[in-house]
Amino acid sequence: MTPDVLFKYVAVLLFVIGLYGMLSQPHMLRKILAGNLMSVGVFLFMIATAARNASITADPVPHAMVITGIVVSISVTALALMLVERIQRSSKRIHLYWWFRHPHDRDDEP
Amino acid sequence: MGPVGGVFDGLLALVLLVLSIRLLFVSSLFHAVVLFIALGLLMGLTWVRLQAPDVALAEAAIGAALTGVLFIDLLYKLTHRNNIRSSVSERLIYEQTMPRRWLTACLSALVCIALLAPLLMVAAQSPTTGAGLTPAVSAAMAATGVTHEVTAVLLNFRSFDTLLELTVLFVAVLAALTLRVMDTSSLPTAIPKPPDPLMDGLWRLLLPLLVAVSGYLLWLGSFTSGGAFQSGIVMAATIILLSLTGQRTLELLPPLVWRALLVVGLLNFIVVGAAMLMLEGAFLQYPQGWAGGLILLLEVTASLTIATALVTLVLGLSVPAMFKRYPDPR
């Protein structure tokens, strides 16, 4: 198995593990970590694609895409953490649910 | 690479997977963050193994360092400001009843397995040969004004993406600003740090070195791994380090200068792009022979903007004063 194929499997697994965390973990910070894990998976897939031809230099286009992706990912992470901080300042809620209502949720009362 | 390389790759892959699973399920949140930082460092190693030194530079600085600073800073504030025992805020506690928790886990697992199967098939069947766009890039390199392929893609072939990438940073800063300005509750002030001889010595030694490295990376970009982005990150890391040792950094800048630094890279892109639109007929189409100079010009301002934006984003959590500089219209 050449490194690019090996790391493609790893990339896919990292992506799905991240997705699982995003869906199942209730803690806000863990969701953000899981999102980062998902993006790492995508980046790894792209770089593995770029590296598949060992005889020539690696494909620079995915490299450029991943560098752009890293910037996007830190921007999203920073914003999400700031939102968590603001939420924490006024309440003690640390969980965020997708499928169920939070016990204290009053979304319908603007 | 031979068998040694293969074993190394296998181990690396295994460690990556174990780390990623551990970081989701370890009970202490602090441990999870530390594991994430470790994962970032190992990713840097993986990029090197996959012949992507440019990405490795970016990942080591951002994935491991800056993201780590962001998370740890937030954790520290949450545990100390809220005056709650760390075990409450850090550990996995559930506010929901068991059946709902299990239902969530099962549903998530179902979705993930349903997606994992086709993804594994894709990984198994993905073509193992094929050069992607490498030949096309190599053929066009002569006209790009630089000799490093990644820089050519970032600042010539797909320069529009790079403008948008800077815009992403800009909009993140704007969003952070919005959060701060619209905040009605009182803001905590940064914790004053006692003077510390060792830290003072450290930054005095490192500052010139890091500034030199940042400039060096910028210069390297036109012919080998490096460039505006990496240079900007190193610059940002330097300023963040200074801030963490208790020095005042960006707060010292007049507000207008701070705002100007945040948009200079973007406006420069747009001015150059618009000029090329008038002269050459397409946005950011460089004229023959001018590409190298224009790219360098764009890179210098872009790295300034990247550095300022990253510092603002990372320190925005701990130095709210940074945002107290956006005037009201009235």
Add this chain to the structure above:
Amino acid sequence: MISVLIVLPLTAAFLVFLWPRQATFIGLSASAATVILTAICVTSVYLSGPMHTLLGGWSPPLGIRLAIDGLSALMLSMMALVGGLLSLFAPGYFKRSHDKPATITLFWPLWLLLWGTLNGLFMAADIFTLYVLMEISLLAAVALVTLSPSQVATMAALRYLLVTTTGSLLYLMGVAILYDAYGVLDMVLLAEEVQSGWALTTALLLMTIGLMTKAALFPLHFWLPPAHALSPVPVSAILSALFVKGAFYLLLRLWSALGEQAASAEFSLVIAMLAVAAIVWGSVQALRQRHLKMLIAYSTVAQVGFFFLAFPALANSHHTGPDIDPGLAGSAIQVVAHALAKASLFLAAGILLLARHSDRLSAMRGMARSLPVTAAALALAGLGLYGPPGSGAGLGKSLLGQALHGGEHGWWEPLLTFAGLLTITYVLSMLRYIVLPYRGSLTMTPVSLWLQAIPLVLALCGLGLGWFEPLLIELLQVQSGGTE
């Protein structure tokens, strides 16, 4: 030339950030310029065919291409019409509402960024550039939601950010897989290269789920109502009327470019079922709300279901030839009509908030007498949402019905009627408060007629869209030939 449609609003956003004191002046001038430019581009597309540009002068496999065909032109005109009127509304609204004065200096750059990137979404043909554009618009949208300082809104913003980021990452994984398999990023080139197989199916699956999350199709809609209802009014209008359309449009584009190789009857059936579920669920939830903005937000969930009927319609018609597919045309016209009606509804809710400081449905009592212009706007916009024959939404629905009717599914006809009935039910349940007498002491802040006129204009545009049927169809006929 067409790159300016993206760059101009972005530049204005940067300038507003640099000189916040001039925010409204810069913002309004940039909006006017963008509207004029859009008009020029759309006219040119209508008269002389599709336009395109190569950014950086490099042609597709290496460079990035922007193109406007009939469908893009229609979407861009929607942006210009709704966006222009919103830009007129926002400064007046923020000045009168009790928000902090800084709100407007933050609103302008974010809104201009959103406008520029949505324009980009409707033009870009490069799937990675589309990802970056989506992320910019997403971050701007989240920031706009946080313009409302309440803690519930912050929670909604965080959920919004995390859900849509997950959607974006699913999309990006699709991009990675497509590049891995075919080595190009341009949509037209991809359409030539793709072959059916695991790579294509998986990539399309991931991208579809990702974009469905962003477009809030049932059951992935849960983030939408709080985020849309809790933000300041102009922001709700932007998000509901315009932002949701970006993801839907992209999905339509992706499927018409790549779907032929992968489309299956099962897929369109699944989408159809989700669409019907969305219509029913959204309408029922809308009926249960006690706040006007929440009701309007749930109505978006229902209307998104209507848009997605385009997919079964497309799969239904084995349509060839130069004419536009009626399913596609119907869906596109419906998207525009919905944008106009929804913006009008939210802005009218804003005027209610300004006048009565509440958006409870009971606060609407007596509106017919005290705020006749806004009451008329609400009624007309509600009508526009339902879509009687001759209106924009009516035209869209009849085209969709035509396309669905052509196939073997005979059960569409009663279903569409039922969906229309549901819409009229919740619209009427909202409108009845207008004519009910107001009880208790009447406290009302006067609102200028100028602000009240804007939702009325929007609602009238939505209704009047039906008059331009030949024009719209002719515009939609303009299709691009290839990369050139």
Add this chain to the structure above:
Amino acid sequence: MILNLFSIVFGLLGAVFFLAGTIGMLRFPDVFCRLHAQTKADNQGLGFIITALLLQADSVWVALKLILIWLVMLLASANISYLIGRYKLRQHSEPE
């Protein structure tokens, strides 16, 4: 030839130090012992590996960069262990 031999010897020595340091990191009972294992072994191990690489360097530039890496590592690890140690000490002296 003889250079290669020296490189291998130094490289292996470095690896041994790293291994010892890692084992200490994992097995030692408290933070201070772990810091001791970590920094001492790391500095020494990295020193050996840099020496091994120095013998293989193509040019003076590369050699200078390698030495710089080692110096920066020494600086960083000294400071970091100081910070960690101080934090731990303070935590001990003032109970929660």
